[in-house]
Amino acid sequence: MTFWLTALLVWMAAGARVGRVLVKPATTARVAIVVAVAAVAAAATVTIPEVAVALDHLLPNGIRGQMFADRLHVAAWLLFTVATSVVAAAAWPIVSRTNLRQIAAFIYAAGVVSIAVTLAWSTLFGWAVTLLGCLFIAITGLRNLDWTALGRGIALYTAGTILVGVLSVLSIRRLAMDYPPAGPGHAGWFWPAWQVASLLVAVGAVWIVIELWARARLLLRQIRPLHRTMTGRFPEVVAKDQTGSTTQLKASDQVAQIMDALYLLSGGGIELVDAGRPTGSITERADLVARWARNPLGDVVIDARWIAPPEGLSPRGWVQAIARAFEAYPPEPRSAASQRG
Structure with a gap:
């Protein structure tokens, strides 16, 4: 056998x-x-x-x-x-x-x-x-x-x-x-x-095909809560023809959708004085972006400069870092969500 x-x-x-x-x-x-x-x-x-x-x-x-x-x-x-x-x-x-x-x-x-x-x-x-x-x-x-x-x-x-x-x-x-x-x-x-x-x-x-597929599956699982939240707020970032792609393309599409939704949530390129210039390590920066993504009306102020991937880090790695920090915070309170609506 x-x-x-x-x-x-x-x-x-x-x-x-x-x-x-x-x-x-x-x-x-x-x-x-x-x-x-x-x-x-x-x-x-x-x-x-x-x-x-x-x-x-x-x-x-x-x-x-x-x-x-x-x-x-x-x-x-x-x-x-x-x-x-x-x-x-x-x-x-x-x-x-x-x-x-x-x-x-x-x-x-x-x-x-x-x-x-x-x-x-x-x-x-x-x-x-x-x-x-x-x-x-x-x-x-x-x-x-x-x-x-x-x-x-x-x-x-x-x-x-x-x-x-x-x-x-x-x-x-x-x-x-x-x-x-x-x-x-x-x-x-x-x-x-x-x-x-x-x-x-x-x-x-x-092997390269197997590993890329496995990494894409892992990425999809890690970013699922963040992707669900951001596309729920901005469904327009999801194109109608992106539903039948391969695992690798689906992972790339969802990373792009999260980045687009974060950009729209930050005001579409507006620079805020209160936000300041991005500082700190990648982990600290991802933690702040994740807190803000959970509760945009909270005490954290973020603009498009914070949304851009840090130097030397790909958009996929940056979204992965934000998604890991995102899971550590409780969901956005209903009152805040209703006020934003």
Whole structure:
């Protein structure tokens, strides 16, 4: 069952990468990622015991001992390293956008030859080329690690690639020592390790999409009380065509709506002498804006200068800070609300 589930999850990741190419320009690197993840999905499918047996029976009776499914498994991982090597090459400063296509064509041509040799002659050769590709990818990935959504995705993808390299070494050792083939479904850690490598690569390839979606969901939950209050006062800030967007776009729309409503509540750009110039830390400033947003008729005076995001902080981060402070204050008293109306 785990074989089927792994293949399903990796194919879903491949579909997500295809969708990303369809909505964004199909660059050489983006297409290579699609090929790489699809190759991993094919490798995960081939390792399903029922599929492996069916593939082996495609061969004539006289040559079934060659284990066709095993050769396809090697070829799929070889294709993964070939396509990912194209992405890795694009990350090096010496490679420009103009010569990346030429480099990619050379890598793909060498990969096609290697896959043909693997399928027709030697899986040992295929594992050796896969190992070399994994070394290049791992070095490139480790050079580009950072603590961002993209960097975390690269870390997962690189970890999966390193595991593929380790398993390639073990496969070379097994073939060199003439051990019996460890076919799909055999007991031990060997095939589960391939599943872990497949999932690491698949999750790494779509990590930035997963993280952006999760962050957007978290933001929507944090700003919900503030958004409900401000759009209740100024419903005109909500456009009629903003109801059917994606989670990320919905979060961006609600941030913009909150900023527009706060601006309107402050008088639409009027500078008040009593408000003074914004001072204090971001937390203190957000606290004052939140108190004022709860009770505009209270003792806190705010104008448009206080509504603008502090220097170095994005509108999303600023609204998030206000929303956190907003929840700490009780709702606006009914008397004040009625007076404002």
